[in-house]
Amino acid sequence: MLRAADVSFDYRRGGGAAGRPAADRSGRRRVLDGVSVHVERGLIVGLLGPNGSGKTTLIRLLAGLLTPQRGEVFVDGLPIGGLTRRAIARRIALVPQDTHAAFDFSVLDIVLMGRYPHLGTFALEGADDVALARAALAATGTSALEHRSFSTLSGGERQRVVIASALAQASDVLLLDEPTASLDVGYQLEIAALLRRLNQARGTTMVLSTHDLNLAAGLCDRIVLLKDGRVIADGPTADTITPERIALAYDVTAEVQFHARAGHLTVTPLARCP
Amino acid sequence: MVLTVAAFGALAVAVCVVAPVVGSTPIQLARVFDRSIPFADNVDAQIFFVARLPRVLAAALVGCGLALSGVLFQALLRNPLASPDTLGVSAGASLGAMLAITLDLDVRLFGLSAVPLASFAGSLGALAIVYTLSAARQRGTNTTVLLLAGIAITALLSAVVRFVQFMADFTETLQTTRWLMGSLDVPAYPPILAALVPMVAAMLAMATLPRVLDLVSVGTESAAARGVDVERAERVALVSASLATGAAVSLAGPVGFVGIIVPHLVRLIVGADHRLVLPAAGLFGAAFLVLCDLAARTVLAPVELPVGVVTAVIGGPFFLWLLFRHD
Numbered sequence: 001m002l003r004a005a006d007v008s009f010d011y012r013r014g015g016g017a018a019g020r021p022a023a024d025r026s027g028r029r030r031v032l033d034g035v036s037v038h039v040e041r042g043l044i045v046g047l048l049g050p051n052g053s054g055k056t057t058l059i060r061l062l063a064g065l066l067t068p069q070r071g072e073v074f075v076d077g078l079p080i081g082g083l084t085r086r087a088i089a090r091r092i093a094l095v096p097q098d099t100h101a102a103f104d105f106s107v108l109d110i111v112l113m114g115r116y117p118h119l120g121t122f123a124l125e126g127a128d129d130v131a132l133a134r135a136a137l138a139a140t141g142t143s144a145l146e147h148r149s150f151s152t153l154s155g156g157e158r159q160r161v162v163i164a165s166a167l168a169q170a171s172d173v174l175l176l177d178e179p180t181a182s183l184d185v186g187y188q189l190e191i192a193a194l195l196r197r198l199n200q201a202r203g204t205t206m207v208l209s210t211h212d213l214n215l216a217a218g219l220c221d222r223i224v225l226l227k228d229g230r231v232i233a234d235g236p237t238a239d240t241i242t243p244e245r246i247a248l249a250y251d252v253t254a255e256v257q258f259h260a261r262a263g264h265l266t267v268t269p270l271a272r273c274p
Numbered sequence: 275m276v277l278t279v280a281a282f283g284a285l286a287v288a289v290c291v292v293a294p295v296v297g298s299t300p301i302q303l304a305r306v307f308d309r310s311i312p313f314a315d316n317v318d319a320q321i322f323f324v325a326r327l328p329r330v331l332a333a334a335l336v337g338c339g340l341a342l343s344g345v346l347f348q349a350l351l352r353n354p355l356a357s358p359d360t361l362g363v364s365a366g367a368s369l370g371a372m373l374a375i376t377l378d379l380d381v382r383l384f385g386l387s388a389v390p391l392a393s394f395a396g397s398l399g400a401l402a403i404v405y406t407l408s409a410a411r412q413r414g415t416n417t418t419v420l421l422l423a424g425i426a427i428t429a430l431l432s433a434v435v436r437f438v439q440f441m442a443d444f445t446e447t448l449q450t451t452r453w454l455m456g457s458l459d460v461p462a463y464p465p466i467l468a469a470l471v472p473m474v475a476a477m478l479a480m481a482t483l484p485r486v487l488d489l490v491s492v493g494t495e496s497a498a499a500r501g502v503d504v505e506r507a508e509r510v511a512l513v514s515a516s517l518a519t520g521a522a523v524s525l526a527g528p529v530g531f532v533g534i535i536v537p538h539l540v541r542l543i544v545g546a547d548h549r550l551v552l553p554a555a556g557l558f559g560a561a562f563l564v565l566c567d568l569a570a571r572t573v574l575a576p577v578e579l580p581v582g583v584v585t586a587v588i589g590g591p592f593f594l595w596l597l598f599r600h601d
Contacts, residue, residue: 084501085502085503088501094499101546102349102491103491104541105488105492106545110492116485116500117501119485121482162496175499
């Protein structure tokens, strides 16, 4: 349902950007080179790879926020470049790593913003939209926060509300850019459980980038491993999270074991490869 | 929502009707609107409509324009300290208007005369410089750099303004000095109409923006992912805010702080939703500046202070309060 076909992207060559992302703060060369990824309906696909491997860039390309210099992204078989921003937003929702509101919006306000692509320029949200927003709050376990000010929430609560806002967008695919990166371990587990629940209960298709190998091992059906802007492995989680592949991607020796109580593979990094 | 906006509208209208009644010469509202007395014999009506109303309407228009620009800049830059003053937009407009006045320019375009045109060109030019500077330093636009560049450009443009003033004819100096302090000494209706045209154009463009501003103030990337054409929205917002600032400055000079005080007070009252904030700020800005000008006219009567002195006296401490209130 969402497919990147042989896409290449280079910030220095001035690829078109929507929403002007704070790109390449490190000032390093960050490119994608002939990447192909196919996201099937109902799956959770994890994008893994070291810093600068192009995970975030790939998420932005899949969201239609960047235009590849070569190749094309297709959603439901349609080239994403031919769709309007609203049409893309009705199909694909994005959860950024961290969200800060400049003004004092309530939680319900933030979730209702997800309804934007379904409303006309001058339309106000109707009862249907509020009902959808409340359902999204319920699905993310944040109903009690409805009237709280978004800025006063904890990081984990904020992230759940932003996920609720993405659900209210009623798109087919959820893209999550390092959704747990700024959260402590408690909130990390909470968000992982929430994503798994949403995937099972609603069949929500997800693509998430992460640095957390254990999170990916426990959550994802498929892993795409990136390095230096290329795909170096793509397959079922059990085939991708292996000591060899981890060494190849991260230059790290690691032990991978099935953890019976966790119910999934776990990765213990041991040392930097010599 | 409609009720709240209507309440702000009622406030603006009430202030605009009552303000002309107050002044060094007392007049009666009943007599002003008494149709049985011919206008030529009705001193109260003459004072109301000829001496005071133009000034009040000018204040309302300027206050409205500056407050709207402030709302737009703050939402777009996601920074509560952004305003026409801090971004150098007011300074650019001043320089443009100042040059048009001293050089006695005679240009007309789309029915606009030289001063509002030059003022708009100045505000847009200053904004373009500040934006280019902050974009050049870092990919994308960084709001801290943007504000610092705005302060630097304000200082630079103010120096040029003073230079122009210094070189200008001595007889013009008193007038331009008053104008640069922000003065609503508007003697007649034509300049108000000249400023009204670009202001209405700016407001029509702004009417498409409130929801977009909500989304952008939560993050440009997430706004784009929710279906906002962010670049187009930024262009519309920046041009309409410059147009409104230019129109306001061409009429009254760079009246400071209105673009900061009013949006914040309005947000405290109505919340963050720009579908409420934008119209409420426009109306409250009008009422606010009319009241400030009323104070300017009456505090040291019969001396009339430039209104910019009053807004600065209120605005300085308010700005500091804004900086420190979260600590």
